[in-house]
Amino acid sequence: MKVSQRVKEVPYSAIRKLTPYADAAKKSGKKIYHLNIGEPDTRTPKEFFEAVQDFNQDRVGYAPSKGLLELREATSKYYKDRAIAYDAEDEIIITAGASEALVFALIAVTDLGDNVLTCNPFYSNYYTIFRQIGIKPQTFDTKVEDGYKLPDYETILNSVNEDTKAVLLSNPSNPTGAVYTEEEIRRVARVAIEKDLFIIADEVYREFVYDNKEFMSFAEIEGIEDRLILLDSISKRFGACGARIGSIASKNKDLMTEIVKLATGRLAAPTLEQIGATKLYDVQDSYFKEINEEYQRRRDCVYEELQKIDGVKTYAPKGAFYVMPELPVEDAEDFAKWMLTDFDLDGETVMVAPGFGFYHDSNVGKSQIRLAFVLNCEDLKKAINLLKIGLDEYKKINS
Ligand SMILES: Cc1ncc(COP(=O)(O)O)c(C=O)c1O
Known part of the structure; x- marks a missing residue:
């Protein structure tokens, strides 16, 4: 063996x-x-623990594969409050953390041997997931000297090859703490349109932006709705890493139909944690x-x-x-x-x-x-x- x-x-x-x-x-x-x-x-806000303690059924059953409707609605409202429209019914799926959301996204947009464009340095667990599903990273460099800003349009464009199916970015970035400006995000979007790529936006740190700067989400950019896959999580947002609750959102109906198959295949995300997570969205700003x-x-x-x-x-x-x-x-x-x-x-x-x-x-x-x-x-x-x-x-x- x-x-x-x-x-x-x-x-x-x-x-x-x-x-x-x-x-x-x-x-x-x-x-x-x-x-x-x-x-x-x-x-972690007390709302999470209270909701779990209030659970009064005599059995912890499976949640729906797409996630509890209440949590999808709470996630949708959270986005709506930030001028981002994702419908709870068919544009959001609850996952076991952003980690599972990324696995679903990558399986849905790549085949064995394809690659995904990202920047050097990148969140190292991305690599584990790439290898797990048989794809490779394709990278362009960012530099410590300028706080790891994204390079110019041509550099990003020229990093794409015929096997590249998507561009994946963590924004705000793990590991560098860079937060990309509107101009940088538009630059990436332009490359994605030019090369017909999906954009996988990992925005799990969106609450952690400093110096009174506004965070700009890829979901605020018009014209890329069909190619955008938004990954999210309660791990950092609510200091609830152990709950293992995240989500994947997209307006691309065909893609979401395929991702539902993956979600069904792993049955469901954890039930009690989804109940707790739903209440987390009640916490005040x-x-x-x-x-x-x-x-x-x-x-x-x-x-x-x-x-x-x-x-x-x-x-x-x-x-x-x-x-x-x-x-x-x-x-x-x-x-x-x-x-x-x-x-x-x-x-x-x-x-x-x-x-x-x-x-x-x-x-x-x-x-x-x-x-x-x-x-x-x-x-x-x-x-x-x-x-x-x-x-x-x-x-x-x-x-
Ligand atoms: C950039 C980034 N994406 C995704 C994750 C995974 O988050 P989750 O705990 O929701 O799986 C992390 C965790 O550190 C992260 O830093």
Whole structure:
């Protein structure tokens, strides 16, 4: 018996790759500040738990494959309040997180051997899903020097080849925190029209946009309705990662008919979590405002502290809760591992995600790391200071 080549080609998650070293460090008594995983530490609104506690049936049955109508309606209203029209009846399907929504979208628009255009660096789990379903990424580069803005029209256009079926972007971006301007989004839309591609817009971080900037969704652009597939999730929006509830929305009726088949094949998304998620949409906008302000404070902290480290190339991320700086080291993965195995200050150290795993066919990420600012400001300051001291020591040892 042999495991498949397909599964062998799935890489270890860039975010969790160093976990065995972190486990060993914890066992030896070290305290680790986790900046490697983007799981918000903010509370899930009580509406979720109340709704689940109020469940009074004697059986947890399957929900409809398309999702509970109440949740589809709540999602549709959420969009409507943001000037986006998706009908609850046949334009929204509830999924097990945005992750499942992405699997459905990719299966629905690609065949084996096709590719999907995205930017370097990209959310590393995209790669796992690409390999799972037998497709490849096709990439264009974005750069730390300009805060990972999208490149010009020609660069994006010329990255498309005959096997490209869709362009996929996370906006606001995981891993870079870039938030694309209206002009950048229109540029991508123009390429998609020119090359007849689907647009898969992963907008799970839409609430996390800073400096009073307005977020512009692909769904606000006219003329691409038929080619747009919008992925969404309650994971980050309501700090409810463990509920595993997301959605896929599209105005393309043929496409949605096919996706219903995929949804039916996996029966349903979790029932109780859908009931809880429906009530989450009752929370006041003040909830989003409070969370947004907290993350902006964290963004400011991280940016300020990173600027104090010699030789680090950084920028102020405009959204999400990630920043992807470049360190003055040749191999950031080795450094990140060393921080866990060989370094501590008074028994404390930091875990970060090496940048390499967020790139395809590129070595640029070798000197980069991704930091998730999901800790309070005080802890973030301590963590970045540990990074600074660790970096000094590491450079001395390796010079
Ligand atoms: C850009 C992006 N898309 C999708 C997901 C997956 O979200 P979900 O928890 O809804 O599956 C994540 C999770 O970190 C993410 O960062």
